[in-house]
Amino acid sequence: MIVPLDIALIIFLVVSAIAALFVRDLLASIAILGTYTFVMACIYVQMNAVDVGFTEAAIGAGASTALMVASLTKLQRYDTGKRKKAKVVIGAFTVILLAGLFFYVIEDMPAFGDYNSPANKRIEIFEVRDTGLSEKLEVEKLPEEIKSRIYLLGYNERNNFPSLREYKIVWNEEEEGWDVLIKKNETFFSGFEKLYFIKKEGEILKVYRYSIPVRWQEKSEEEMNTPNMVTAGLADYRGYDTLGETVVIFTAAVSVAALLRRGYLE
Amino acid sequence: MSDVNVVIKTTVRTMLPFIQLYGFYVMTGTEGAGGGFQGGVILAASFILYGITFGAEKGRQAAPESWNTAFKSFGLWIYAGVGMLTILYSLGRAEFLNYSATFLSLFVPHTVARGILIADVIEIGIGMTVAASFISLFFDLVWRSDEDGRS
Numbered sequence: 001m002i003v004p005l006d007i008a009l010i011i012f013l014v015v016s017a018i019a020a021l022f023v024r025d026l027l028a029s030i031a032i033l034g035t036y037t038f039v040m041a042c043i044y045v046q047m048n049a050v051d052v053g054f055t056e057a058a059i060g061a062g063a064s065t066a067l068m069v070a071s072l073t074k075l076q077r078y079d080t081g082k083r084k085k086a087k088v089v090i091g092a093f094t095v096i097l098l099a100g101l102f103f104y105v106i107e108d109m110p111a112f113g114d115y116n117s118p119a120n121k122r123i124e125i126f127e128v129r130d131t132g133l134s135e136k137l138e139v140e141k142l143p144e145e146i147k148s149r150i151y152l153l154g155y156n157e158r159n160n161f162p163s164l165r166e167y168k169i170v171w172n173e174e175e176e177g178w179d180v181l182i183k184k185n186e187t188f189f190s191g192f193e194k195l196y197f198i199k200k201e202g203e204i205l206k207v208y209r210y211s212i213p214v215r216w217q218e219k220s221e222e223e224m225n226t227p228n229m230v231t232a233g234l235a236d237y238r239g240y241d242t243l244g245e246t247v248v249i250f251t252a253a254v255s256v257a258a259l260l261r262r263g264y265l266e
Numbered sequence: 267m268s269d270v271n272v273v274i275k276t277t278v279r280t281m282l283p284f285i286q287l288y289g290f291y292v293m294t295g296t297e298g299a300g301g302g303f304q305g306g307v308i309l310a311a312s313f314i315l316y317g318i319t320f321g322a323e324k325g326r327q328a329a330p331e332s333w334n335t336a337f338k339s340f341g342l343w344i345y346a347g348v349g350m351l352t353i354l355y356s357l358g359r360a361e362f363l364n365y366s367a368t369f370l371s372l373f374v375p376h377t378v379a380r381g382i383l384i385a386d387v388i389e390i391g392i393g394m395t396v397a398a399s400f401i402s403l404f405f406d407l408v409w410r411s412d413e414d415g416r417s
Binding site for chain 1: 296297298299301302303307310314318338341342345346349359361363364365366367376377378381384385388391392395396398399400402403404406407410
């Protein structure tokens with residue numbers, strides 16, 4: 001990330017967003033929105049999200065600008081409506097309130113691109129006092145206290161989580177903790193998958209649960225034979241979601257056709 | 267014919283095959299960025315460019331509405347059809363969209379079959395639907411109907 005470039009891009013983004021609001025010529029407004037989405041694409045590429053930037057450039061700056069210009073052929077080119085002052089004041093107040101809320105929330109967010117943030121790595125679920133528990137872990141046995149605590153928290157078979165009946169404990173050299181591997185109930189990738197992580201800090205044992213992206217990062221190339229993680233994840237791990245998105249696009253095209261094509265196919 | 271747009275028309279006519287080739291490249295590759303959505307939109311953009319340059323009538327001749335309708339259903343059908351195939355092959359074990367469970371796994375290792383299905387079947391299905399949808403959206407919007415309401 002290059003900080004001065006980032007700042008310049010964000011200033012350009014804000015200026016173009018404000019300009020698009022205040023221009024009376026709708027065609028100019030659409031053109032400014034096109035530059036807005038293009039700058040947004042540049043920012044995404046700056047953040048190393050190449051796929052998102054690509055999508056933004058293709059769909060935002062390309063297709064949706066063309067569609068907006070196309071819909072302008074059925075509308076007036078100039079916006080002749082009068083702006084009411086009360087509405088502007090209420091709108092500005094809402095926007096400032098929303099921005100304030102964002103700044104309030106931003107404090108709790110993990111640092112940008114943090115590999116070890118809970119969403120990317122693992123989340124702490126509880127901690128217990130180490131009363132001889134770590135010796136049991138050394139001989140690859142999961143202590144009963146931790147087991148029942150995990151069960152009581154709701155990570156059990158009744159809620160469709162994998163059960164702790166079959167497990168393995170492996171010492172993780174890099175992280176200096178124990179990985180708890182659980183038997184997967186999958187037809188094609190049977191075997192053990194790491195799910196919990198236990199770390200000793202002084203007198204306290206902290207129990208973590210690995211997040212979903214861990215498997216995505218470590219196993220996706222091996223499981224799907226595709227080097228691009230994003231494509232693999234979107235089409236495979238999140239296949240239902242992508243099928244739904246395709247249905248959404250299809251439905252949008254069909255409904256626009258139903259609205260606009262009156263008597264076209266008589 | 268005093269054609270002032272001859273530069274634009276020649277440029278577009280020369281560029282079109284390359285844009286479409288790039289669209290297919292983006293659509294099917296798994297090594298680089300992109301996927302079905304982006305490739306489909308690039309493919310649609312080539313037809314939209316053609317429609318802008320040569321007029322909506324000629325554009326609709328190049329991408330006929332019957333083809334658009336067929337393609338946008340067919341792409342979705344490919345995607346959902348792979349899901350049905352997995353259910354059939356896994357004999358009702360409810361492996362919907364688990365790409366390992368198709369007949370391809372008989373010939374190659376199932377991880378390789380998974381990669382092939384993702385890269386070359388699913389993405390082309392998505393791309394078909396997206397491209398046909400965007401083309402028909404654009405031409406529906408620019409189409410001028412005459413007085414008696416016929417498009």
